Amino acid sequence: MSELLKLENQLCHRFYTLSNAFTRAYRPLLKALDITYPQYVTLMALWETDNVTIAELLDKTAIDGGAMSLILKKLEDKGFLMITKDKTDKRVKRVQLTKAGKEKKALAEDVPAQMLCKLDGMTTEESRTLRDLLDKLGGCFESAERESL
Structure with missing residues (x-):
């Protein structure tokens, strides 16, 4: 068997297993906040810069457009953000945190430190x-x- 095809030699498999490990480590921390990891990433981007276009949010987070639509819908349903049409260009949609979304930041403050402990x-x-x-x-x-x- 070619050495290149051995699983132990695959960098991509290490990333796959590490990604799963990160997901498992974040799950209990984010469950307490009632959000998933992709929702957490989206909220972190909005906590940095609020009232952005969906295109800017996609660029900042590197999340797929289809997945982002679902994430935004869930976060909007939970009352953490609102999506509105841009005042100058009605084709552009803007994402803005609600009061509840801004308050969620204080609850998430210790998540990075808890992950560093791991x-x-x-x-x-x-x-x-x-x-x-x-x-x-x-x-x-x-x-x-x-x-x-």
Whole structure:
């Protein structure tokens, strides 16, 4: 069997299992907030910059457009945000936090610290290095995607 086809040699499988591990680690923390991880990412983007267009939100979060539609619908149903038409261009929709959505931020403040506690065996420097390497890897895929167009 080719060494390239061995599962233990696959970088993508490590990302797959790590993604699942992150999801499991976040689940109880976010359950207490009554949100899913994709909803959390969307809210974090809105806590940074509120009253943005859906296009800006898609760009900031890198969430698929179809998935984002469902996320926004769920968050709107929960009363955390509202979606309105832009005043200058009715084709553009804007997303704005409600009072409840803004209040959710205070409840989520300790989630990052609780997740850091789960990275007990990793130093701050290792964490930064990993983040930088992941950003670099993402850039490689973006470059390859642009070149294939």
